[in-house]
Each structure stands twice: as structure tokens, then as C-alpha cells.
Amino acid sequence: MSRIGKAPIKIPEGVTVTIDNSIVTVKGSKGELSQDIDSAISVIIEDNVITLTRSSNDKEFRSKHGLFRALIFNMIEGVSQGYTKELELYGVGFRASSQGQQLTLSLGYSHAIVMQLPAEVILQAETKKGQPPLVKLASHDKQLIGTVAAKIRSLRKPEPYKGKGIRYKGEVIRRKAGKTAAK
DSSP: OOTTTTSOEEOOTTOEEEEETTEEEEEOSSOEEEEEOOTTEEEEEETTEEEEEESOOSHHHHHHHHHHHHHHHHHHHHHHTOEEEEEEEESTTOEEEEETTEEEEEOSSSSOEEEEOOTTSEEEEEOOTTSOOEEEEEESOHHHHHHHHHHHHHTSOOOTTTOOEEEETTOOOOOOOOGGGGO
């Protein structure tokens, strides 16, 4: 058995989970998410506890067992509590500003980068004196917020010599010594 797949999922109060054919829909205070489940995995809801079982012990089904359990757990967590990601901009003149769902980044290029974010992502850009600019993202969809954060980070990845670039809050960048350290 898959260690992750066989773990039961408790449904918190205020969250409703429905199964229609092979589509699991989760509704909560933060929003609504749905996921198509493979036909080899069966989802059973009893007494506010979800358990997943698989029809076969093949390698493909074993991997899907844990995958779909994790996806359903992330959906329940997202609609009840939500997810947040914070990105810091390190570099001279790096700035971030937000207006509605539009993020404007000044990252040392000859032009400002303007990104239109999906409606499901709540955007907030703030600049405090003495600290790097901070971009806060919040959403109920873990996959979507991770994709958006990775896209923003890919605009200027942190470089190992000076550490300039966009990084996740708390991320540690391995620094390299420059040419002068070789002497």
C-alpha cells in the first residue's frame, strides 16, 4: 500500500465534498475546486473521512493512489485555509507595484514588466524602507499559486555571485566567490 495513499483525510467543518462520476468537487469558505480522478482509484466518504483505494497493485496505480490522495488533501486545505507565497526582490532599483490583478515589476531591464494575474490569485505588493520589495500572493488553489509564483521568479532568477534576483521569502541562495578569491 502507498503510505500517503492509505492515510485518511478528515473533512473539516464548513467544507463539503461531493463525488460525481469521477470528478471530486470541494467547496469551502475560500472557494470551490474540482479534480478529475482516475477510474482505477475509488474515493469513499464515510463519517466526514475520505479514504482512497485502488483496484490493482500495478506500479502505475500505486503511484496514482498517493497522487490523488495528495491532490484531494490540498484542495480541502485550500478551500478551508488557503495558501500564500511571498517573493522578495533583491537588487538595486528593483521595485514592485500592484494595481488590481496587474503586477508591475522593475527588475533592471530597459523596460518594466507587466503581468496580468488570474482572478483566483489575490495580489499585494509592498515596499518597506530598509527591506527588499515584497510580493504577496494568496489563493485557494495550490497548483495555481505555485505556477504564478514560479513564473514571477523566472523573470529574474537569483544569481550566485551577488544574490540579485527574485527569491521566495526564506529561500537561501548558495553564494560563490568571485574572481578575486582565486588569488
